[in-house]
Amino acid sequence: MMSIESLIEDFSFLDSWEDRYKYLIELGNKNPRFSDEQKIEQWKVQGCQSQVWIIPHFEDNKIWFEGDSDAIIVRGIIAVVLEIFKDKAAQEILDIDVEKIFDKMGLQEHITPNRRSGMLSMVDKIKYYAKQSLRK
Numbered sequence: 001m002m003s004i005e006s007l008i009e010d011f012s013f014l015d016s017w018e019d020r021y022k023y024l025i026e027l028g029n030k031n032p033r034f035s036d037e038q039k040i041e042q043w044k045v046q047g048c049q050s051q052v053w054i055i056p057h058f059e060d061n062k063i064w065f066e067g068d069s070d071a072i073i074v075r076g077i078i079a080v081v082l083e084i085f086k087d088k089a090a091q092e093i094l095d096i097d098v099e100k101i102f103d104k105m106g107l108q109e110h111i112t113p114n115r116r117s118g119m120l121s122m123v124d125k126i127k128y129y130a131k132q133s134l135r136k
Contacts (some may be wrong), residue, residue: 004101011105020110023063024076027123031079034068047121048076050113054082054122056129062087063133077115080105081122093130100121 014020015042017057034053050071064087067078078131084101085093102108111119 004070006064007083008041008101008104011107014106017110018108021105024080024107025072025082026076027079028069028072028075028077030071031068031075031082032066034066039068045070045118045121045125047124048074048118049117052078052122054078054125056126058133059090060128063093063130065092074118075116077111077119078122081119081126085126090130094127127135 010023011020037041038055039051039053043053043055048069050069052067052069052074054065054067057066063085065085067075067081067082068086069078071077080100080102084096084098088096099108100120102111108116
């Protein structure tokens with residue numbers, strides 16, 4: 001498994017957007033695809049141009065997520081987002097500035113406005129789950 005720091009480092013070695021794009025696709029292809037039973041409205045992320053599903057899992061005061069999309073590049077963005085939030089406590093999730101991390105990776109300036117909006121919708125959904133877990 002990767003850390004946020006290793007993701008930032010990996011992306012920093014890639015000079016062109018094309019190389020970053022290919023790496024995003026590679027990361028997305030490593031995530032397991034969802035079954036039709038998992039692709040339900042409850043897990044769907046609203047505000048994404050592509051179809052995106054994120055499922056939270058709560059264990060030992062930590063939250064981890066699974067995600068999938070019907071779009072190749074979006075699966076890569078999901079892989080990065082899920083790695084950023086992996087195995088964090090709810091308050092840690094709420095404190096993370098994903099846009100700053102994407103900027104350090106050199107992704108912020110290259111993703112389209114629609115994909116950026118979708119990425120922020122994913123982050124909002126993840127932070128929603130974190131807030132919900134704090135209320136329990």
